[in-house]
Amino acid sequence: MTLQPLLTPLSPQNDPWDPLGSLERFGRHALTSVEFTVTNLCNMRCEHCAVGDTLTMREADKLPLERMLSRLDEVEHLQTISITGGEPSYSERTVRDYIVPLLKYARSRGIRSQLNSNVTLDYSRYELIAPYLDVMHISFNYTSADDFHEVGFARSGHSVPRAAAVRMYERMIDNARRLSAAGVLVSAESMINFRTHRKMPEIHQLIREMGCERHEVHPMYPSAWAGDLPALSKQQMREAVTELLDARDPQLWMLFGTLPFYACSSDPADRELLARLGREPRVTVRNDPDGRNRLNVNLFTGEVFVTDFSDIPAFGNVLDERLDDVFSRWLDHPLSRSVNCHCPAAACCGPNLLVKQMYYEEIDFMKQKAVL
């Protein structure tokens, strides 16, 4: 029998997806997180989907799993893997032939795992996955089944009957509860956007009632498929975060990510909000992993991407190169260097590239310093 390595439980004090940990440990950014895109199929067409323009109705064969596993073997400091799509569980074959083996690999190596899913399919899919998975990451941006119907099929190109959407909504809630009961950390992510920014407390309440262990909150930055959606001002985002903090359940872990606020900001309102986030119990602010400790691998082409959101084309291919080598090349790239700042006292390692482009085009972060 193989002994499983003992792992520190995931908690507000232990988030191995945060790039700050490896930066502090190694004195430079290191590749600790690999994300796999395992499908371009999905049963939904959400308005805000970050990969909406890549979704298809059919897809080609994937690269052999063994090839991926041997590339993972080479990643010296690997700590986490994430599996994403499309809807990764859309095809049961993908679940059996790729997802479960990848998760088993992670378990055998003491690596944490996350699956990004809409959990709207039959529970039997998730039952196959649950025994090997650490974090089930779901999107939850709704206050009702009608919201889900409107947002989740906004780009289907045909009308989806309300009754079908309501069934999926109810199944999603039921599946989230069952997964929590099975010991999986269910983390529901809400995006602060033009639709949700005044509804965050209501959304939070529903996530609590679903029995999720964590509520993850990210501002939505219009990009790619969602590029035509209205952007919020920083003031509107600050207000949304503040309202949510005022109304939240202090027992529920809240993880904020990709915030457009930094401790070096010249705006005291940004710094005050960051200070409040730092004081709140069970609230964490994750540094942005995009291009810092994570690479994304496309399982169809082998292409490696350094960021999820900004428009940087594939930076290499697993068929030709070790992932650690692709990552080192990226760290030397001028774009990566432009946001490679670090203020240890503020526990901050710089802005997301897309956020810099949107709100801080003129700022040279390499000359900035946290004001504490």
Ligand code: SF4
């Ligand atoms: S690490 Fe960069 S973004 Fe963060 S406070 Fe320091 S200078 Fe600003």
